[in-house]
Amino acid sequence: MTRSPLQPVxxxxxxxxLGKERAVKLALACLLARGHLLIEDLPGVGKSTxxxxxxxxxxxxxxxxxxxxxxxxxxxxGINVFExxxxxxxxxxxxxxxxxxxxxxxxxxxxxxxxxxxxxxxAGRVSVDGTSHPLPDPFLVIATQNGLDxxxxxxLPESQLDRFLMRLSLGFPERxxxxxxxxxxxxxxxxxxxxxxxxxxRALQQQAAGQHCSAALVDYVLDLLARSRSSxxxxxxxSPRAGLALVAAARAWSxxxxxxxxxxxxxxxxxxxxxxxxLDGGQPRHEPGELSRELGRGVDGLR
Amino acid sequence: xxxxxxxxxxxxxxxxxxxxxAGLPGLQGGTLAWMTVAMLGLACLKLLEARSLGERRLVALxxxxxxxxxxxxxxxxxPTLLQGTATVTAxxxxxxxxxxxxxxxxxxxxRSLQVALAALPMALLLLVLVPRLDPxxxxxxxxxxxxxTGLSADLDPGGIARLAGNDAPAARLAFAAGGPPxxxxxxxxxxxxxxxxxxxxxxxxxxxxxxxIPLPPAAGPAxxxxxxxxxxxxxxxxxxxxxxPAGGDESLRLHGxxxxxxxxxxxxxxxxRLAGQERGVSWQQxxxxxxxxxxxxxxxxxxxxxGRSWAELxxxxxxxxxxxxxxxxxxxxxxxxxxxxxxxAGLDAFLFERQEGFCGHYASAYTALMRAxxxxxRVVSGYLGGTWVQPLGGSPxxxxxxxxxxxxxxxxxxxxxxxxxDPTVWAGGGGxxxxxxxxxxxAARTSWWTWSQRQWWGLDVAWSRWWLGFDRAEQExxxxxxxxxxRDWLGALVLLAVGLTLAAGLGLLAVLQRRGGDPARRxxxxxxxxxxxxxxxxxxxxxxxxxxxRAAAARPELAAGLSELxxxxxxxxxxxxxxxxxxxxxxxxxxxxxxRHNTTLTVRPWMQMCAGSNGSRTIAGPWSxxxxxxxx
Numbered sequence: 036m037t038r039s040p041l042q043p044v045x046x047x048x049x050x051x052x053l054g055k056e057r058a059v060k061l062a063l064a065c066l067l068a069r070g071h072l073l074i075e076d077l078p079g080v081g082k083s084t085x086x087x088x089x090x091x092x093x094x095x096x097x098x099x100x101x102x103x104x105x106x107x108x109x110x111x112x113g114i115n116v117f118e119x120x121x122x123x124x125x126x127x128x129x130x131x132x133x134x135x136x137x138x139x140x141x142x143x144x145x146x147x148x149x150x151x152x153x154x155x156x157x158a159g160r161v162s163v164d165g166t167s168h169p170l171p172d173p174f175l176v177i178a179t180q181n182g183l184d185x186x187x188x189x190x191l192p193e194s195q196l197d198r199f200l201m202r203l204s205l206g207f208p209e210r211x212x213x214x215x216x217x218x219x220x221x222x223x224x225x226x227x228x229x230x231x232x233x234x235x236x237r238a239l240q241q242q243a244a245g246q247h248c249s250a251a252l253v254d255y256v257l258d259l260l261a262r263s264r265s266s267x268x269x270x271x272x273x274s275p276r277a278g279l280a281l282v283a284a285a286r287a288w289s290x291x292x293x294x295x296x297x298x299x300x301x302x303x304x305x306x307x308x309x310x311x312x313x314l315d316g317g318q319p320r321h322e323p324g325e326l327s328r329e330l331g332r333g334v335d336g337l338r
Numbered sequence: 339x340x341x342x343x344x345x346x347x348x349x350x351x352x353x354x355x356x357x358x359x360a361g362l363p364g365l366q367g368g369t370l371a372w373m374t375v376a377m378l379g380l381a382c383l384k385l386l387e388a389r390s391l392g393e394r395r396l397v398a399l400x401x402x403x404x405x406x407x408x409x410x411x412x413x414x415x416x417p418t419l420l421q422g423t424a425t426v427t428a429x430x431x432x433x434x435x436x437x438x439x440x441x442x443x444x445x446x447x448x449r450s451l452q453v454a455l456a457a458l459p460m461a462l463l464l465l466v467l468v469p470r471l472d473p474x475x476x477x478x479x480x481x482x483x484x485x486x487t488g489l490s491a492d493l494d495p496g497g498i499a500r501l502a503g504n505d506a507p508a509a510r511l512a513f514a515a516g517g518p519p520x521x522x523x524x525x526x527x528x529x530x531x532x533x534x535x536x537x538x539x540x541x542x543x544x545x546x547x548x549x550x551i552p553l554p555p556a557a558g559p560a561x562x563x564x565x566x567x568x569x570x571x572x573x574x575x576x577x578x579x580x581x582x583p584a585g586g587d588e589s590l591r592l593h594g595x596x597x598x599x600x601x602x603x604x605x606x607x608x609x610x611r612l613a614g615q616e617r618g619v620s621w622q623q624x625x626x627x628x629x630x631x632x633x634x635x636x637x638x639x640x641x642x643x644x645g646r647s648w649a650e651l652x653x654x655x656x657x658x659x660x661x662x663x664x665x666x667x668x669x670x671x672x673x674x675x676x677x678x679x680x681x682x683a684g685l686d687a688f689l690f691e692r693q694e695g696f697c698g699h700y701a702s703a704y705t706a707l708m709r710a711x712x713x714x715x716r717v718v719s720g721y722l723g724g725t726w727v728q729p730l731g732g733s734p735x736x737x738x739x740x741x742x743x744x745x746x747x748x749x750x751x752x753x754x755x756x757x758x759x760d761p762t763v764w765a766g767g768g769g770x771x772x773x774x775x776x777x778x779x780x781a782a783r784t785s786w787w788t789w790s791q792r793q794w795w796g797l798d799v800a801w802s803r804w805w806l807g808f809d810r811a812e813q814e815x816x817x818x819x820x821x822x823x824x825r826d827w828l829g830a831l832v833l834l835a836v837g838l839t840l841a842a843g844l845g846l847l848a849v850l851q852r853r854g855g856d857p858a859r860r861x862x863x864x865x866x867x868x869x870x871x872x873x874x875x876x877x878x879x880x881x882x883x884x885x886x887x888r889a890a891a892a893r894p895e896l897a898a899g900l901s902e903l904x905x906x907x908x909x910x911x912x913x914x915x916x917x918x919x920x921x922x923x924x925x926x927x928x929x930x931x932x933x934r935h936n937t938t939l940t941v942r943p944w945m946q947m948c949a950g951s952n953g954s955r956t957i958a959g960p961w962s963x964x965x966x967x968x969x970x
Contacts, residue, residue: 097465108873132615168728212700247913249911249912249913249914251911251912252911295913295914296914297912298908298912299881299912300883303879303881303884320806331439331875331879332878333878333879336876336877336879336881336882336884337859337862337876337880337882337885338882338911338912
């Protein structure tokens with residue numbers, strides 16, 4: 036199999052975020068597919084490191100916002116400030132105007148702020164006082180969410196969960212990786228230097244969108260969608276947007292795998308991250324990935 | 339889309355109704371037929387007004403019931419094919435209804451065929467084991483049915499100016515082994531005319547009760563199969579010496595005159611089977627009655643005088659010889675258009691003036707002469723000859739047509755019994771095979787229509803031998819052979835066998851439906867078959883790439899072949915067009931063959947079985963290991 040052109044990037048991030056190659060690849064796929072990422076995990080497992088490493092590998096700007104219950108939409112988007120020198124309002128962009136935004140504990144903010152963020156994510160632009168400001172072109176939101184059993188949270192509704200391409204959790208590192216971390220073998224995101232820039236990322240995003248999807252593969256995805264909608268399946272039915280997300284993520288994954296076409300394997304690799312949060316409607320099952328697994332098992336994969 | 343699928347199932351159901359309706363015209367009337375018609379009408383109306391899925395299902399159900407009712411009434415090959423087609427289209431309609439996601443017509447048809455095929459084992463079993471019914475509703479033959487036979491109860495040749503050659507089929511005769519008898523021996527008797535009013539020969543009253551016995555059974559199985567076209571008479575053609583097949587046949591009765599009678603006139607096509615026998619049966623020894631000598635005096639004076647002159651001769655043999663030499667010494671000619679004879683003394687006119695006529699003239703005149711000479715005699719009509727047909731497919735058979743109709747005489751010779759005498763052969767010209775020649779000449783001019791009809795009949799005869807021939811007696815034989823006297827087990831056997839065939843049918847269906855898909859997929863399945871048998875199977879939903887890697891881990895010696903198989907298959911299915919080259923199909927075929935070859939060399943299920951109980955090597959590779967679940 037051909038080597039992925041992105042293998043150096045994966046390796047570079049892997050040096051910073053130890054033992055999490057699969058999560059790194061999925062996050063990269065999300066970036067290549069122009070999607071946004073929702074990470075559901077405990078604090079301290081490396082969410083910001085991942086976000087920062089992703090930003091650094093392509094030379095992108097990175098900001099982090101901790102969502103609290105009193106965070107207002109303007110705190111994200113920025114405001115028009117009156118400047119007496121020019122006697123006019125000037126727009127001071129908020130943290131939303133960075134290429135990679137880490138939205139920490141998104142479920143702690145009020146629904147109003149949440150929807151401002153999600154609308155910005157969907158539209159790619161922000162309107163303040165009637166003026167529309169475009170967001171940067173590679174634009175990735177990595178939102179984190181704490182366990183839903185914690186108090187004072189407003190869980191994201193299903194309709195907004197749908198706007199995240201993938202939901203991941205990093206989980207605890209393996210013993211060997213943690214040992215390396217503790218002995219100081221892990222690097223710092225600042226040290227990442229891949230030599231790639233935003234323009235390269237845009238080119239890669241374009242290439243990912245152009246990966247070949249054969250009729251047989253589309254059939255496979257259609258069967259998956261139909262299966263999720265048939266009776267007897269647990270979970271919510273998958274929407275057409277979920278289908279688009281699945282194909283886009285599988286395309287990005289196939290690019291990461293160094294192929295020019297998408298295989299059912301690519302779909303299966305991204306099936307759980309892309310579909311699980313859509314299937315369970317934001318209420319994770321006891322067994323992680325249970326619904327996507329059931330979905331995948333129900334559709335013939337030998338295409 | 340919704341409209342399209344709607345049309346889809348409605349089209350199927352409409353087609354089914356049309357096919358079923360096409361099977362109606364051959365029905366015979368009676369309760370069952372009316373029930374069938376009513377049910378079909380009901381299905382049509384229901385189709386028009388059906389709104390819910392349940393109602394549409396009901397239409398399909400009605401259609402299947404109608405197909406069954408038709409099958410009970412019309413078991414011949416043509417109608418059977420029609421009913422089979424209707425069943426398949428009804429199933430397709432039902433399938434289209436249930437799977438409204440829309441399979442295309444071809445897939446629907448093939449699935450329905452598969453369902454029908456899966457039901458076949460059970461159908462065969464039921465055919466073999468479940469007691470056969472006699473025709474469901476015994477009906478008197480309707481009078482308005484057009485008689486297609488060239489035979490008539492009254493033989494009055496004098497009234498016929500010209501005998502038109504009627505080439506309609508009369509009957510077909512197939513033999514279990516060997517060919518037909520010699521052409522000169524092909525006398526198939528049907529009717530016996532023993533009443534003579536001085537001009538016409540009439541058939542006596544016949545009833546099943548009076549003067550009949552069941553056709554005595556032979557020791558052996560049946561070896562003649564008759565397929566009889568509809569006829570006005572209960573009497574059917576036979577060779578006069580055969581017996582019923584071993585075990586008897588309740589539908590066949592033998593009349594004292596030597597007529598073979600069915601329980602009722604065959605208003606539909608009938609089949610019956612006989613066991614050939616060298617020695618004659620009892621009717622030939624039954625002595626004549628007064629009716630066999632009755633001769634109304636004065637109606638045919640010259641004939642009477644001639645006959646009386648032979649009465650002086652000492653023995654019957656001498657009278658027969660005198661009559662034969664008299665006929666041979668006169669210039670009699672065979673003619674199909676001799677012209678009508680006068681009302682009075684017609685036979686006189688034939689014998690002494692015209693001296694030309696067809697078989698009816700000769701048989702009437704000869705029999706009348708014999709009676710005048712004091713020899714008990716009667717006229718027999720039936721068929722002579724027939725064409726031996728060897729069709730391209732199916733069974734060879736003797737094609738007997740109405741143009742083979744013939745009449746001859748039977749005279750009583752004391753010490754011997756009834757003897758067949760055919761005076762027509764004495765007529766001038768070709769002499770011997772006059773009637774035969776007529777039939778052969780007709781056969782020589784075989785039109786394409788006759789030819790194709792005969793090809794069809796060949797199949798039809800084969801079908802009838804197999805299906806209609808398996809009647810109650812045959813079934814009884816089979817059960818006797820299978821079970822002997824342990825008949826108590828029949829019920830259990832039927833239940834067990836039904837269960838087994840049902841399971842077999844479902845298994846067949848599963849195999850058939852797994853076979854579906856396109857050629858590349860079939861090739862893939864074919865290549866993976868030995869691995870499957872060896873216990874390495876793709877898990878539900880597993881992709882080819884993953885399976886091949888898993889299988890390669892379990893069987894490192896196959897790793898290269900598996901990876902080539904996966905690569906060639908995937909490049910065919912998923913790569914952008916053009917990159918795989920035009921020979922990617924050939925590449926897959928090569929990879930499949932190589933893998934299959936290598937696998938069959940290295941994987942031998944039976945060796946694994948011998949190696950120990952742990953023969954099947956299933957490599958654990960649950961889904962969880964290849965779709966990484968998000969941690970809790």
